[in-house]
Amino acid sequence: MKLVVRLALAFALVAVFAAGLTGWLGYQEARDHFQNFVAGNEAARSGETLSGGTPGRGRQILLAQLQASSWRSSLLALGVALGVGTYLAFRLVQPVQALTQATRRFGRGEHAVRVRVQGRDELAELGRAFNDVAAELAAKEERERQMIADIAHELRTPLTILKGDLESMSDGLLEASSENLRRLVGEVDLLTRLVQDLRTLSLSDTGQLVLRPRLIALDGLVEDALASVQPRAEAAGVELEATLRPLSTHADPERLKQVLLNLLENALRHTPKGGRIIVKLDSEGENARLEVCDTGPGIAPEHLPHLFERFYRAEPSRARESGGTGLGLAIVKALVEAHGGRVDADNRPEGGARFWICLPLKGQA
Structure with a gap:
């Protein structure tokens, strides 16, 4: 009442x-x-x-x-x-x-x-609204607390390696060889990527992520991204396949290429030697649909709902050797949604994982 x-x-x-x-x-x-x-x-x-x-x-x-x-x-x-x-x-x-x-x-x-809610009048609705807001704020604070802990964990390992090796070099216990220096530079690169990824997500969270959209050929952008990862794919013994339909849309080419590279690098990390990565681009109604599939082991069902969470890794033991920051898929989601699109993942019936994104389609090339 x-x-x-x-x-x-x-x-x-x-x-x-x-x-x-x-x-x-x-x-x-x-x-x-x-x-x-x-x-x-x-x-x-x-x-x-x-x-x-x-x-x-x-x-x-x-x-x-x-x-x-x-x-x-x-x-x-x-x-x-x-x-x-x-x-x-x-x-x-x-x-x-x-x-x-x-x-x-x-x-x-x-x-x-929380407040006890009875009835369906305005006061009851106000109580429900308070409970919903309180739950959301508590969950947000918990996510922020967990993210801070994750950031500290991600920073600790490379910093510990850098500190230990540099001290060993200073004490003469470790040779300052080109190989050791390249390894330390790799740790610095990892820290740099982590900071850049965190900044991208921070800008997305605060609505300050700047996009510079223009009319681009999606198929050409995908070809550029494939060319960028081709050397790493050849070194890993992974074959790249592409079936691309000429399509165009308004998007930020740099941000969209970042999305493509993250998806391709993620596929490379989970595709064994002799496997394939299949990229498909086609139209789906008023959207462009891009699929990045691999012939790896696929994704366990319990991991599917969490793939796009920050610092979530389905295989934590492979995190260091893969060189990832744990933020790649979270950035994919943020950038795709900033373009008005959507992203998701599942397993292919024939085996392997499939990541797909849909973007609003504006004309055809």
């Missing part, structure tokens, strides 16, 4: 109850006084002496008694009405007080606090 209806009914109930109680009490006392007055008149007609004196005097006494009973009835009804009104007001205000206390406790850091 709507709050305004409940308030109107509460006021009406108090008013009707007070009026009814006043009338009933007044009627009871008036009946008794009137019966005494009639009995006195009958006694006067029969020659008996009136206790109040003359009939005129009896009428004055009756009017005074009726007036007094009216005041008593009104005061009693007013007291009862105040009591009923106070009770109803307390019942209506109680959810507001509970919500106020919960809000103050939440502001003090008690993020597990």
Whole structure:
């Protein structure tokens, strides 16, 4: 029931109850006084002496008694009405007080606090909204806390390697050979990529990610990305296949190429020697659909819902050797959604993983 209806009914109930109680009490006392007055008149007609004196005097006494009973009835009804009104007001205000206390406790850091919700009126909806917001804020804080812990973990390993090896070189325990220096440069590159990836996600979270869209040929962009990873694919013994339909759309070519490279590098990390990576580009209604498939082991069902989470790795043991930051797929999701598209992943029936993105299509090349 709507709050305004409940308030109107509460006021009406108090008013009707007070009026009814006043009338009933007044009627009871008036009946008794009137019966005494009639009995006195009958006694006067029969020659008996009136206790109040003359009939005129009896009428004055009756009017005074009726007036007094009216005041008593009104005061009693007013007291009862105040009591009923106070009770109803307390019942209506109680959810507001509970919500106020919960809000103050939440502001003090008690993020597990929730309000008890009953009914379907405006106050109940407000309570549900508070619970939803509180749950979302608590989850967001937990995600931020976990992300900080993940960042610290990701930074600790390369920094520990750099510190240990540089100290060993300084003490003469480790030779400053070109191989050792290249390995240290690789750790610096990993740190640089991590910082760049974190900045990209931070800009996306705050709505400050700048896109410079222009009309581009998607098939040409995919060919450029394939050419960039071709040397690594050949070194890994992985074959690249592409079936590309000429399509064009408005997009930021640099950001979109970053998406393609992340997907291709992810496929390379999970495709064994002698395997293949298949890239398909075609139209799907008013969208362009790009698929990056591999012939690797596929993705375990329990990992599918978490693939695009930050620092999530289906195979943590391979994280260091793969050279990834754990943010590649999260960046893919952020950049694709910034272009008004969507991204997802599943397993192919014939085996291997499949990542696909859909982007709004604007004309054909």
